[in-house]
Amino acid sequence: MLYVFALALSALLAPATGAQADSLRGQQVLACDDANEWPPYSFYRRVDGRRSEELTGYTVELLRRIAQRRGFQLEIRMLPWKRCVEAVRQGELQLLLNAIRTPERERDFWISSTIYETELLALWSSRRHPEGLGLRQQADLATWRVGGLHGYSYSQLPMAIQADMLRAPNYRSLLQMLQLGRIDVALVNEAVLLGHAVLGLGELADEQALGRSRFEDREPSRFHFMATRATPTGRLLQQAIDVELPLMERSGELAALRARFLR
Numbered sequence: 001m002l003y004v005f006a007l008a009l010s011a012l013l014a015p016a017t018g019a020q021a022d023s024l025r026g027q028q029v030l031a032c033d034d035a036n037e038w039p040p041y042s043f044y045r046r047v048d049g050r051r052s053e054e055l056t057g058y059t060v061e062l063l064r065r066i067a068q069r070r071g072f073q074l075e076i077r078m079l080p081w082k083r084c085v086e087a088v089r090q091g092e093l094q095l096l097l098n099a100i101r102t103p104e105r106e107r108d109f110w111i112s113s114t115i116y117e118t119e120l121l122a123l124w125s126s127r128r129h130p131e132g133l134g135l136r137q138q139a140d141l142a143t144w145r146v147g148g149l150h151g152y153s154y155s156q157l158p159m160a161i162q163a164d165m166l167r168a169p170n171y172r173s174l175l176q177m178l179q180l181g182r183i184d185v186a187l188v189n190e191a192v193l194l195g196h197a198v199l200g201l202g203e204l205a206d207e208q209a210l211g212r213s214r215f216e217d218r219e220p221s222r223f224h225f226m227a228t229r230a231t232p233t234g235r236l237l238q239q240a241i242d243v244e245l246p247l248m249e250r251s252g253e254l255a256a257l258r259a260r261f262l263r
Helices: 002-013 018-024 058-070 081-090 103-108 138-143 159-164 171-179 190-199 232-251 253-261
Strands: 028-034 043-047 050-056 073-079 095-100 109-111 116-118 120-125 146-149 166-168 185-189 210-214 221-228
Touching: 018 232, 028 058, 028 081, 043 190, 050 058, 058 073, 058 095, 058 221, 058 232, 058 253, 073 081, 081 095, 081 221, 103 109, 109 232, 116 190, 120 171, 120 190, 138 159, 146 171, 166 171, 171 185, 171 190, 185 190, 221 232, 232 253
Parallel strands: 028 073, 028 095, 146 166, 146 185
Antiparallel strands: 043 050, 095 221, 109 221, 116 221, 120 185, 120 210
């Protein structure tokens, strides 16, 4: 409900769209996301259990719809996340997908309205800890070895927990660390956990091996498109996205994409 209200409010505050549409029309826009995949938001379609070269997902198809509506040519590159972020910051690429707002990113990028929200889960090995870990508040993590992903923002966590966190390059490696006992808790995005399970990706599909809990004191994680500040195209993209999102909400296009990828 808050997400839909925010889209409606952004429509009221949005600037006039005609000049923006003309400025983007016919341009090539280079976007990027994490090469490790982020299902169900950006991933390669599986054919007979094998990864194809076809990129899809909620955020990918959303951006493609916006490109079609605005008349610009879109190319999405899957890169190591740090390289993706830096390329957009420098203006080599114009847009990155699926990013959480931080003070540093507010400085470096034009940030779109929220494109989706999701919950952060704490996972543990149910074989090692069959009684669970008693995690209710984020501060409860202080007594455990905690693991997360490189490049992922855990800004709501206490600073001491962020500083001590062990980082993995991808979810597969993170879950391997958990099962090997190198960490006690793995912090994962709920929707991405489900997306990996649907695709049958290794340990993340093994429901019985994992215990899980939510944090009572944590706000949902809100994700955005982020556009470069290094070139004028970035600002045009951010404005165009913020205009199109409420229009697509009202038309039912966003609901159709959510039903397709986020059910």
